[in-house]
Amino acid sequence: MNSTVSFFYFLSFLTILSAVMVVVSRNPIHSVLYLILTFFTLSGHYILLNAQFLAAVNIIVYAGAIMVLFLFVIMFLNMKQDNEESKTNLTKVAATIVGGTVFIILFGAYRKSVIPTYSPETFDSQVGMIENLGHLLFRDYLLPFELISILLLVAMVGAVMLGKREIGERHF
Amino acid sequence: MDLTEFLIKTATIFVVFVLTLVIAMYSTWGERKVAGFIQDRMGPNRAGWGGLLQPLADAGKMFFKEDFIPALANKWLFIAGPSLAMLTALLASAVIPFGSTFKINNHEVVLQGVESNIGILYVFGVVALGVYGIMVGGWASNNKFSLLGAIRAASQNISYEVAMGLSLIAILMMSSSLSLGEIVSQQHGGNWNIFYQPLGFIIFITCSFAECNRVPFDLPECETELVGGYHTEYGSMKLGFYLFAEYINMFISSAIISVLYFGGYNYPGMDWVYSQLTQALGGITGHNIATLIGTGVFFGKAIFFIFFYMWVRWTIPRFRYDQLMNLGWKKLIPLAIFNIIITGAAVLFLKPMITAWLN
Incomplete structure (x- = not known):
């Protein structure tokens, strides 16, 4: 087995282990930390695929910004042992049904899906490098790219509008 | 990759x-000396000549103190906090180019841990992770003041990251490369980015002060309001690691500033020095000595910025928290966006005009 393949198996093992630990761990803070570890291992996969820009952006956006907000919220909720009563049998049954359904859907999709093939002779290994990605985004996919940026701008304006203090609202 | 190359890379990283x-x-020693100089005192002068052994004495003291973990703290995360802080602080130095190449028997060794085509993004990602050490440690202490300090530090860091990233974009528009080695070699011959990006430099250095939790933005450990901030419950070497991580961050950000804005290992007249040295000492030795001079210049620049951090720390008082947030969101971010627009216009219109006029 060459080193890339063994790296792949090691990273996959870590990814699945940490993803399972997100669900299994009782402490929500531990869950969030395991989720961060999952993002790191996913970035490792991106690097194995020679997509370094995607790896860095995955770390910056998910691990650096979004998970910090997750941690913020969970730290302020102060979830300790006293919140255990929210997990009644009904929620457990519902969660099992929903999770099982999602699993069946994913498994079905996996069985039906055709894994695309590639020929090693014509494959360009530099396609994930940032220069090529930039050329692709700003030349071939310029319109979708700009539309997504407008969508993000609208979302940002909406967030600012929601967060703005209205006239007469109490300061705290 | 053959074995020699692997060994050389390992040695470089080490x-x-x-x-x-x-x-x-030695920044901890320098900090006290600078503080002493500014406040008209001697600073540390007992351990060794001029107090040069003081950092070792401090480390020894930190190690031999009782390693205390509060009873209600989350034990693993309490240990993980300072470890994460050290880890993220040390990761960033991997991509910094400390000098140009070094020649050993036809092998050209780049004085840089890893030459990566996403260098600056990597640094930015590592900086973004620096929040976790503080947040995990503050939460695991199970103390309200620690938690408040941690939340404060984290919100400060993520607020200033935005303006920092925007000020970097202006640099990237000029260099059209994310690789730090490429950015440095483009500044060869006095083309330092500081002459083209003075506004971006001011925004960047302000944000790096905030990212390193240094005065005037050291609100995370604001002892008048929060007892000791996120490390209230920490003692012994765990506290030492938190404080040490701050100094490592300071060195890394000084190095990044000198790479991005002050030409890294470039200095005026380096071509003349290079040709003189290669003529006098032969191709390999002369090249190596020229590289060493460049590396020395790089460290000189970095150490000057460390000194600048200390200078500011003992000169300017601390901001209030709402002032900090207003400065970050309402002043620095619009300024950074304005800087991007100006840079874009200059690259598109001014640069062709000037090159046409010069030719």
Whole structure:
């Protein structure tokens, strides 16, 4: 087995282990930390695929910004042992049904899906490098790219509008 | 990759690692000396000549103190906090170019841990992770003041990251490369980015002050309001690691500033020095000595910025928290966006005009 393949198996093992630990761990803070570890291992996969820009952006956006907000919220909720009563049998049954359904859907999709093939002779290994990605985004996919940026701008304006203090609202 | 190359890379990474630690260690000594100088005192002068052994004495003291973990703290995360802080602080030095190439028997060794085509994004990602050490440690202490300090530090860091990233974009528009080695070699011959990006430099250095939790933005450990901030419950070497991580961050950000804005290992007249040295000492030795001079210049610039951090710390009082947030969101971010627009216009219109006029 060459080193890339063994790296792949090691990273996959870590990814699945940490993803399972997100669900299994009782402490929500531990869950969030395991989720961060999952993002790191996913970035490792991106690097194995020679997509370094995607790896860095995955770390910056998910691990650096979004998970910090997750941690913020969970730290302020102060979830300790006293919140255990929210997990009644009904929620457990519902969660099992929903999770099982999602699993069946994913498994079905996996069985039906055709894994695309590639020929090693014509494959360009530099396609994930940032220069090529930039050329692709700003030349071939310029319109979708700009539309997504407008969508993000609208979302940002909406967030600012929601967060703005209205006239007469109490300061705290 | 053959074995020699692997060994050379390992040696480079090890040297970078040790240098980072030593410089951070002696920054603690330098901080006290600078504070003493500014406040008209002597500073540390008992341990060794001029107090040069003081950092070792401090480290010894930190190690031999009782390693205390509060009863209600989350034990693993309490230990993970300072470890994460150290880890993220040390990671960033991997991509910094400390000098140009070094020649050993036809092997050209780049004085840089890893030459990566996403260098600056990597640094930015590592900086973004620096929040976790603080947040995990503050939460695991199970103390309200620690938690508040941690939340404060984290919100400060993520607020200033935005303006920092925007000020970097202006640099990237000019260099059209994310690789730090490429950015440095483009500044060869006096083309330092500081002459083209003075506004971006001011925004960047302000944000790096905030990212390193240094005065005037050291609100995370604001002892008048929060007892000791996120490390209230920490003692012994765990506290030492938190404080040490701050000094490592300071060195890394000084190095990044000198790479991005002050030409890294470039200095005026380096071509003349290079040609003189290669003529006098032969191709290989002369090249190596020229590289060493460049590396020395790089460290000189970095150490000057460390001194600048200290200078500011003992000169300017601390901001209030709402002032900090207003400065970050309402002043620095619009300024950074304005800087991007100006840079874009200059690259598109002014640069062709000037080149046409010069030819």
